[in-house]
Amino acid sequence: MSIVEDHKRFRDIIRGRIKKNFKKYISNGEMIGKQENDFIKIPIPSIDIPKFKYGPKQQGGVGQGEGESGEASGEGDGKGEAGNAEGEHVLEAEVSIEELAEIMGDELELPKIEPKGLSRLNSEALKYSGRAPVGPEGLRHFKSSYKEALKRSIASGTYDPDDPVIIPIKRDMRYKSFKKSSKPRTNAVVIYMMDVSGSMGEEQKQIVRLESFWINAWLKKNYKGLETRFIIHDAAAKEVDEKTFFSTSESGGTLISSAYKLCKKLIDEEFSPQEWNIYPFHFSDGDNWSGEDTRICINLIQDFFKPFTNMFCYGQVESKYGSGQFSKDLEKSFPNDESVVVSRIESREKIVNSIKDFLGKGR
Template sequence: MSIKEDHNRFKDIVKGKVKEDFKKYVTQGEMIGKRENDFVKIPLPHIEIPNFRYGPKQQGGVGQGQGQPGEGVGEPGDGQGQAGENPGEHLLEVELSMDELADILGEKLELPRIEPKGNKNIEMEKTRYSGMAPVGPEGLRNFKSSYKKALKRYVSSGIYNPEDPVIVPIRRDFQYRSFKKVTKPMAKAVVIYMMDVSGSMGDEQKEIVRLESFWINTWLKKHYKGLETRFIIHDAAAKEVDEDTFFRTSESGGTLISSAYKLCQQIIETDYPVNEWNIYPFHFSDGDNWSGEDTRLCTKLLKEFFLPKTNVFCYGQVESKYGSGQFLKDLQKEFGTDERIICSQIESRDKILDSIKDFLGKGK
C-alpha cells in the first residue's frame, strides 16, 4: 500500500472521528481557534499513533556511543508528584480543509446543495493537480520525482556508484503530474451578521453566535468562490465593526433593532448590487426590542427591502434570562410560513446544530 493510500485512509479515520463527536466540536468550539488560512487544526484524542516496536520489554538492545559492558544506562530521576495509575492520552492535532469540514457538516445535517439565485449561477472548470502518475504529456513530466524513481532503481539493483553518481532515468522512471477537472461555482456571496450587544446579551450568548457563524460560513464557502463577511453591532444605535470587535463588544442601554436593519440596507445598496451578489443577512438578538413601533418599522424594512432583494433573511433568537423574546413572536405572527425569512430559537449551545439546520436546510 502506498504512502498516499495510507494518508487517505488516515484522513478517512479522522473525518469519521470528527463526525462521531461532531456535536462536541460544534458546541465547544475546539477547532475554531486553530484556523490557519483554509485549514483547521483539530485536537483528536484516543487515536493510537503508529510506532515501531523493537522487541519485548525489559530486554537489551544494540546501542551506540561510549560505555562498558554491564554499565547502567541511567539512574531514576527525582521528579515530583505521585505516579498515576491510568495510561496517558495521546493528543494528536490533524488538519482538515474547510471543504472537508463542510462535507462533514452537510452529511451530518443532511443539508441540500445551495443553488445561487438569478444569473449569478455561473460555474467555471478549473484544473486541480492531484498527484503523480506513470504516464502523461511531456509538458507535465516532473524532473524531481522521475530522478528519485531512477535513483531508487539504481540503489535497489546495486548499480549505483557513489564515486560516479550518474543517474540516467529510463521510460519506466518517468513521473508526470496528474490532474483532474473540477467545477467551481463563480457566484459571489456576502454574509452580513448583525448582533444585539445590549446588556442582556452576555458572553455566553455571544459565544453561541460565534460558534454558529463559523459553521454557517464554512457551509456557504463551499458553494461560493468568493464569500465576504460584514459585521454590525447594535444597541439603540448601530455601527459596522471588524470580526473581533463583533464578538467582544458589550454595551448597555436600550435596543433599537431597526438601527441595524437600516445600516445593513445601506451597506447592501452601496457595495452589493442585488443582481450580482447572493446576500445573506443574519440577525442575532435576545428578542427584547425597545418598542412595538420599532418592531413595526423592522417588519416594514423586511417586506419592502430585505425579502425581495436577498436570498433569505435569517433571524436567530438567543435565549437570555434578561430578554423578553418578543421579537421572534412578532416576526412569526407577521410572516407566518413565508420561506424568504427563517426564524430559529437558540436556547443553548446544544441547539446550535438544530439552528444551523433551520437556516441552511432549505438550500437557498
C-alpha cells in the same frame, strides 16, 4: 506500500469518528481558536484499543527532579513512566475548513445552494503561468533565461567551471506568458448583525460566534469569494470589523430597526442585489425597545429584505434577561415563509439545529 493502506484506513476511521462525534466538536469553542490559514486542527484522541489497565489517577508513579513534598510534579501525568503506562494521546487531525463544511453538510443533510440566476456574470482574469521565448522586456524571467544560457554554454563547451561567466544571448531569453481565463462569478455576501445591548452576555456572544463560523464555512464552500460584513447595534447601529463584532459589549437599549436600516444602506451602496447573493443574519436575545420599532423592522423585512436577499435569517439566543418577543412577532408576520427564517438557539447544543434551520432551505 502497505503503510499507505493502513494509513488510509486510519484516516477513514478518524473521519468516521468526526462524523459520529461531530455534534460534540461543533460546540467546542476552542477549536476555532486553533484555526490556521485554511486548516483547522481538531484534537482527536487517537483511537485507543481498550485493554485492562490501571486507572491513571490512582496510580501515580516515580519521577526525577527537584521539588518538595506536596509540590506539583510538573506535567507528570503518566507520560514516560517506567511501566510504559500510556498517557493520553491527543492527536490533532488536520481538516480543511472545506472538508469540515462538507462533513457538516453531509451530517445535517444541507442542500446545495442554488445561486441566484442574475449573478452569473463572467469575469476575466489574466494568469501568468507559462514561459515564452518572446515577450516584453518587463516580463523577462531572469531565472529561466539564465538556465537556458547555462544549458547552451555547457552544451557548446564554452562553460568553464573555474570562470563561470554566463553570457545570455537573444535566444536564451524567456518571458512570462499569460493566459486569459474567464469564469462565471457568483458573489455572496453575509451580513451579520448582532445585538450587543446589556442583556447579551458572554455566553450568548459565544453562541453567535460559533454559529456564524459554521454558517461561514458552509457558505464559503458554496460560494467562492464570500464577503462578510459585521454590524453591531444597541440603540444605534454601526459597522465594525470581525474582531470588534465578537468582543464588543455595550449597554443600553435596543432598537433593532437601526441595524436593519444600516444593513439596507450597506446593500444599497455596495451589494447590488442583481449581482450578489445576500444573506443577512441577525442575532439578538429578542428584546426590542418598543412595538413601534418592531413594526418598522417587519416593514423593512417585508419591503426590502424579502424581495432583495436570498433569505433573511433571525437567530434568537436565549438569555435570562430577554423576553424573546421579537421572534414571536416575526413568526406572526411571516408564517411559513421560506425566505424569512426564524430560529431559536437555547444553548450551545442547539447550534446544530439552528444551522439546519437556516441553511436547510438551500437558498
